[in-house]
Amino acid sequence: MIPSTLLRKQRLIFGSLLGLILLTIIIGFGIGYSTVSYNRIIPTLLGHGTFKEEFVLFSIRLPRIIITILAGMALALSGSILQGITRNDLADPGIIGINSGAGVAVAVFFLYAPIEPGSLVYMIPLLAFVGALLTVLLIYLFAYDRKAGLQPVRLVLVGIGFSFALSGLMIVLISSAEQTKVDFIAKWLAGNIWGTDWPFIWALLPWLIILIPFTLYKANRLNLLGLSEPVSIGVGVSVEKERIVLLMAAVALAASAVSVTGGIAFIGLMAPHMAKALVGPRNQLFIPIAILLGGWLLLFADTIGRNLIQPDGIPAGIMVAIIGAPYFMYLLLRKM
Amino acid sequence: MVRLYTENLKIGYGERLIVKNLNAEIPDKKITTIIGPNGCGKSTLLKAMTRIISQQAGTVVLDGRDISKEHTKLLAKKMAILPQSPESASGLTVAELVSYGRFPHQQGFGRLSKKDMDVIDWALDVTGTFDYKFLPVDSLSGGQRQRVWIAMALAQETEIIFLDEPTTYLDMAHQLEVLELLQKLNLEQGRTIIMVLHDLNQAARFADYIIAMKDGQVIKAGDCEAVMTHDVLKKVFHIDAQIGRDPRTNKPMCITYNLLRGDKRNEKAATPIYPAVSVNY
Numbered sequence: 096m097i098p099s100t101l102l103r104k105q106r107l108i109f110g111s112l113l114g115l116i117l118l119t120i121i122i123g124f125g126i127g128y129s130t131v132s133y134n135r136i137i138p139t140l141l142g143h144g145t146f147k148e149e150f151v152l153f154s155i156r157l158p159r160i161i162i163t164i165l166a167g168m169a170l171a172l173s174g175s176i177l178q179g180i181t182r183n184d185l186a187d188p189g190i191i192g193i194n195s196g197a198g199v200a201v202a203v204f205f206l207y208a209p210i211e212p213g214s215l216v217y218m219i220p221l222l223a224f225v226g227a228l229l230t231v232l233l234i235y236l237f238a239y240d241r242k243a244g245l246q247p248v249r250l251v252l253v254g255i256g257f258s259f260a261l262s263g264l265m266i267v268l269i270s271s272a273e274q275t276k277v278d279f280i281a282k283w284l285a286g287n288i289w290g291t292d293w294p295f296i297w298a299l300l301p302w303l304i305i306l307i308p309f310t311l312y313k314a315n316r317l318n319l320l321g322l323s324e325p326v327s328i329g330v331g332v333s334v335e336k337e338r339i340v341l342l343m344a345a346v347a348l349a350a351s352a353v354s355v356t357g358g359i360a361f362i363g364l365m366a367p368h369m370a371k372a373l374v375g376p377r378n379q380l381f382i383p384i385a386i387l388l389g390g391w392l393l394l395f396a397d398t399i400g401r402n403l404i405q406p407d408g409i410p411a412g413i414m415v416a417i418i419g420a421p422y423f424m425y426l427l428l429r430k431m
Numbered sequence: 432m433v434r435l436y437t438e439n440l441k442i443g444y445g446e447r448l449i450v451k452n453l454n455a456e457i458p459d460k461k462i463t464t465i466i467g468p469n470g471c472g473k474s475t476l477l478k479a480m481t482r483i484i485s486q487q488a489g490t491v492v493l494d495g496r497d498i499s500k501e502h503t504k505l506l507a508k509k510m511a512i513l514p515q516s517p518e519s520a521s522g523l524t525v526a527e528l529v530s531y532g533r534f535p536h537q538q539g540f541g542r543l544s545k546k547d548m549d550v551i552d553w554a555l556d557v558t559g560t561f562d563y564k565f566l567p568v569d570s571l572s573g574g575q576r577q578r579v580w581i582a583m584a585l586a587q588e589t590e591i592i593f594l595d596e597p598t599t600y601l602d603m604a605h606q607l608e609v610l611e612l613l614q615k616l617n618l619e620q621g622r623t624i625i626m627v628l629h630d631l632n633q634a635a636r637f638a639d640y641i642i643a644m645k646d647g648q649v650i651k652a653g654d655c656e657a658v659m660t661h662d663v664l665k666k667v668f669h670i671d672a673q674i675g676r677d678p679r680t681n682k683p684m685c686i687t688y689n690l691l692r693g694d695k696r697n698e699k700a701a702t703p704i705y706p707a708v709s710v711n712y
Contacts, residue, residue, distance in 0.1 A: 096530045096543060096551075098565065315541040319531060325483045325514035330587060331507025331535040376522040379540075 097377060105374045105384065112387040116164065119391060123160055123398040124152065131156075159291040162355060163397045163411065164390040165299045166288070167362055169352035171389020172303075174363025175370075175382050176310060176345040179317040180338050181247035184371075185426075187364040188349030191254035192230045194358040195261035197350060200226020202268045202280050220290060220298055223354030230257060231346045245338050283357040286412020288397055290355030302351045306344050307386065313341060314379035321376065359412040361419030362389050368426065392418070432459045435480070435591065435623070440489035442472070442479050442647075449475045450647040452489070457640075460621045462614065464634040466658075467644035468668050473627045474515065474595055476644070480625070481512045481593050493591075507535035511584035515595040515627075520568045525579050528568050529554055532586030554585040558612060574605030581612065592616070594626040598633070606630075610637050632684045635659045636677065643667045659683035665691065 125133045131148050139148045170188060177186040188194065200222045238253040239245055265284075269277050283289065310317075316337050319327045327334050353359065366389035370381040396415045401408035435457040442450040449472040457463050457480075465473040478484045480491050482498055490497045498506060511532070520528045532554070533547045543551075555561040558578040563571060568579060577597065584592055594613070598606040614637055616622045628634045634641055635655040642652045643663055651663045664672040664685065672688040 096524070096527045098524065312540055315531075315534065315537075319534065322520060322531070323514065323518045325478075325481075325512060326517055326531075328483050328503065329481065329507065329512035329514070329584070330531060331504035333503050377527075 097380065101375065101380070105380045108373055108384055109387065112384065112391060116387065116391045116394065119394050119398060120160055123394065124156055126398075126402050155291070158293055158296060159288065159397070160394060161296050162291055162299065163288055163394045165296065165303060166352040166356045166359070167366070167389040167391070167393030168307075168386045169299065169303055169348040169389075170359060170362040170393070171366035171370075171385045172307065172310060172382065173345040173349035173352070174389075175367040175378070175385045176317070176341050176348075177363070178367050179321060179378060180341050180345075181251055182321060183247065183251060184368060185364065186251060187360060188345065188353070189358075189360040189363070190251060190258065191346075192234050192257040192261060193227045193346060193349045194353055194360060195258045195265070196230025197223035197227040197353045198280075198284055198358055199261050199265055199268070200229075201283055202265050205276055205280055206268060206272050220295065220351075220354035224350045227350035227353065228346060230261065231342075231350075233257065235342075245335060245342075247338075250342075282410060284412075285410035286357040286359035286415070287410035288356045295355045299351050299355060302347055306348055309344060310341075310382060311379060313337070314377075314382065317341070317378040318376075321378075356393075357410070357412060359393065359415055361415050361423070362393055365389075365419055365422055366392060368422075433457065434459050435491075435493050437476075437480065438490045438492060440476070440479060440486055440491065442475050442484065442486045448487075448647065450479070450486075453647065453649060455642055455649055455652065457623065457625055460617070460623055461639035462617050462624045462637055463626075463640045463642065464638035465625070465627045465642045465644060466629075466631060466634050466667070467650075471644045471667075472647040473644050475647075477593055477595050477625070477627055481510060482506065483512070483514070504535050507587060507589075509589055510591040510593060511587040511589040513580055513584050513592070513594040513597055515599065517580055523568050524565050525560060525563045525568055525571070525582075526551060526555070526565060528579060529560075529582045529586050532583040535587060550586055550588060554582040557585065557616070558582040574601050574608065577601060577605070577609060578612070581609070585616070590621075591623045591625070594624070596627050596629065598628065598630070606633070613637070631659065631664070632677070635682045635684055636680055655683055659685065664688075 121133075121136065124136050125131055131139065131151055135144060135148055136152070138144055139152050144152065173188045174186065177188060177191065178184055201219060204219070204222045234250065234254050234257050235245070237257075238249040240249070269280060316332050319330060319332050320334065320337065324334055349363065367381065367385040369388055370385035374380045374384055393411060393415065396418060397411035400411050400414035403409050433456045437453055437455050440450055440453040441448060453476065455476070465476065467473045475484070479486050482491075482503065485499065490499070492498070493501070493506070493509065529551050530543060530547065533543065533550065534541070536547065537543075552561070555564055558581050560575065560578050560582055563575060563579070568576060571579065581594075581597070592613075597609050597613070601609065610633060613624050613626070617624050635658075639654060640652070641655060641658040643650045643658050645667045650667050651658050657663075659674055661672055661674055664670055664674075669691050670688040671691050672685045674683050675686040676682070677684045
């Protein structure tokens with residue numbers, strides 16, 4: 096029933112984005128604190144590189160590139176789902192308190208953990224994940240109405256409230272802490288993609304492998320939820336159940352991404368929005384585009400960010416905000 | 432025969448009870464119209480009968496089973512709903528919107544089968560919207576759009592169709608077009624149609640069975656001869672109606688009406704307001 100010209104356009108855009116991601120990966124391979132010349136990349140990938148080349152590529156660049164793409168994809172998918180179930184194009188994982196919930200958990204752990212935090216680095220994503228889940232659970236409890244069920248508008252409003260409250264709490268926590276610890280937390284909040292190691296990839300990948308097909312399977316229901324509640328009920332969508340299940344999926348995706356990258360906003364807002372502008376509002380068409388766009392945007396932001404200032408670079412979260420804020424303004428202006 | 436009825440239905444928003452202990456039966460394979468003044472609970476009743484809102488007490492029974500305990504997708508194969516002024520379907524083509532009506536019959540990722548396609552074409556054809564098949568829904572006029580939404584409900588292939596004020600916002604010709612389409616579906620295919628209408632004469636002309644409601648209760652239910660009487664309209668709408676006959680259909684119709692004098696509710700407005708002047712002698 097979808098016009099075939101639109102299907103062809105969607106495939107074309109999908110292909111171009113794959114190409115764009117590949118191109119950005121190759122460029123990203125070569126540039127950085129220690130350079131690897133471009134004619135050495137293919138031999139190194141095939142196993143003929145020197146120790147230094149292999150170390151830079153496989154232990155530094157590649158994990159970071161993969162993490163960045165996966166996290167961008169997860170945030171974009173999460174944003175797509177949230178925009179669908181709240182029927183609000185400005186919904187973003189940050190809005191329902193995921194970033195700030197994860198942030199508070201990391202801050203509390205970092206400031207008050209009795210053990211030297213360095214040895215427990217792998218605990219941080221887990222903690223961030225738990226913090227995000229707890230926050231969403233609280234928001235859900237406050238937004239839930241026993242008679243009317245889960246109302247999307249209430250969810251967004253309560254989420255924004257919690258988000259602000261938690262950010263405030265974090266400032267209180269940080270203001271009384273030592274400088275070195277504050278530095279790490281501040282970088283985490285800025286989204287500096289600190290989890291650049293293979294285990295973090297294995298922590299993120301399963302969520303995407305499960306939840307991308309799951310969301311596409313639910314695409315028709317998302318289309319219906321986008322129409323109106325009575326219409327969805329009328330054709331037999333269990334609105335309440337679908338909203339909860341999809342919300343859980345969105346939370347899991349965003350929490351797992353944020354837990355390794357730090358606080359990154361805007362990707363979950365921008366990617367679905369740009370995808371909808373490109374191929375229209377049908378979930379089965381725009382979601383794959385949004386996923387690729389999200390992956391590419393974060394990769395692009397990080398590739399530029401980590402090379403702008405040596406040796407630490409600018410955190411990807413800030414780069415994304417630099418790109419995202421004007422886009423957000425453009426959206427608002429166009430809507431008026 | 433009755434497949435669908437309500438038993439002591441109580442519906443309310445918060446503390447306020449909108450529908451109070453309502454018992455109504457919907458005759459099978461007939462057109463039923465619910466009428467009543469604003470706020471009498473007619474739309475609320477329709478929403479409860481279609482599980483859009485849940486009741487505080489009582490049951491809605493379809494085929495001997497309480498609908499609140501039935502699987503929602505199973506119900507969607509038995510009853511379709513056209514909500515009051517559904518929101519626009521931005522960016523969708525007519526055929527796509529109508530295809531959403533096939534949802535209860537689909538499984539998995541929702542690929543449309545040959546049968547789905549045939550039903551969609553039939554629904555477009557019977558509602559006279561086949562020509563717009565590939566046009567965006569947003570580009571249609573109000574009357575065309577209403578028929579497209581009806582086509583979506585038809586694509587659900589249900590024996591029962593509910594419509595909440597299907598003629599609102601339509602001009603006279605389009606109102607009649609929609610009502611005649613519903614009558615055709617009822618006569619030719621034996622579909623049970625339940626709708627809320629504002630226009631009494633349209634209700635009398637098209638309905639086999641009229642439920643007249645006031646303050647959340649049924650005042651009178653029956654065919655148009657039983658409901659379109661001076662007494663019933665006085666009780667339901669607080670009007671003094673003159674009932675005549677439609678010269679073309681011979682159905683009863685309300686030719687003209689006045690507000691009731693001496694009635695509590697209308698008196699307030701009718702009483703002239705005297706200026707509060709106090710004179711001291």
